Amino acid sequence: MHEKTYASMKEAFEDCENYKFALVYMMSRLLLCKTDDLKNIEFDEVTEARFFDENGEKHIFVNESYEICSVYIEDTAFEGKYSEVDKVLLSKDFQGEKVFEKLEVKIYYDYDDDGQIYKVLTRCFSAE
Numbered sequence: 001m002h003e004k005t006y007a008s009m010k011e012a013f014e015d016c017e018n019y020k021f022a023l024v025y026m027m028s029r030l031l032l033c034k035t036d037d038l039k040n041i042e043f044d045e046v047t048e049a050r051f052f053d054e055n056g057e058k059h060i061f062v063n064e065s066y067e068i069c070s071v072y073i074e075d076t077a078f079e080g081k082y083s084e085v086d087k088v089l090l091s092k093d094f095q096g097e098k099v100f101e102k103l104e105v106k107i108y109y110d111y112d113d114d115g116q117i118y119k120v121l122t123r124c125f126s127a128e
Contacts, residue, residue, distance in 0.1 A: 002071070002072055003069055003070065003071050004069060004070050004072075005067050005068065005069045006067075006068045006069065006070070007068075008043065008068065009043040009044075009046045009060070009068055010043045011068075012049075012060045012068050012069075012070055013041070013043070013049070013060070015058075016035060016049075016051040016058060017035055017036075019035050019051035019052055019053050019056075019057075019058060020034060020035060020052070020053035020054075020126075021033070021034060021035060021051070021052050021053060021124070021126065021127050022034070022035045022038050022049065022050070022051050023049065023050040023051075023052070023103075023124060024038070024041065024046060024048075024049045024050075025046070025047045025048040025049065026042070026045040026046055026047065027045045027047060028045060032090070032100050032103065032127060033100075035051060046060075047061075047062065048060065048061045048062070049061075050124050052123065052124040052125065052126075053125075053126070054075075054125060054126060055074065055075055056072065056073055056074040056075055056123075057072075057073045057123045057124055058070050058071070058072050058073075059071045059073065059123075073121065073123050075106075078108045078120070078121070081108045081109060081110050081120060082108070082109045082110070082117075083106055083107060083108045083109065084106070084107050084109075085104055085105070085106050085107075085125055085126075086104070086105050086107060087102045087103070087104050087128070088102060088103045088104070088105060089101065089102055090102060090103055100127040100128055101128060102127065102128040103124060103126075103127050104124075104125040104126040104127065104128065105122050105123065105124055105125055106122070106123050106124075106125040107119060107121070107122045108120040108121045108122075108123075
């Protein structure tokens with residue numbers, strides 16, 4: 001995972017077209033759609049976004065220093081870790097401009113020093 005900072009939310013969105021899906025948290029609504037369908041977005045309303053597909057995720061957010069930044073999560077960074085895909089049924093309120101009913105998440109696990117399994121990361125994976 002690597003982090004990057006941006007001057008604006010619009011700049012942070014510029015290299016996201018390579019991901020298949022977008023989950024955008026806005027002040028007035030929530031939008032889950034295919035990235036290709038993301039048009040005419042009001043960047044002043046965006047508080048957080050996740051662009052994702054089967055290979056990785058770009059998480060855009062405002063950090064504790066009020067900077068717009070992103071974290072790239074690539075599956076290759078977790079090779080050798082146990083993982084599973086889980087489907088989450090979305091409520092009507094969560095669906096925003098309803099396109100999908102389910103969000104698939106990928107969960108990575110590892111073992112601590114005592115041999116206990118723990119969740120390392122949960123990321124968006126796909127949508128149905």
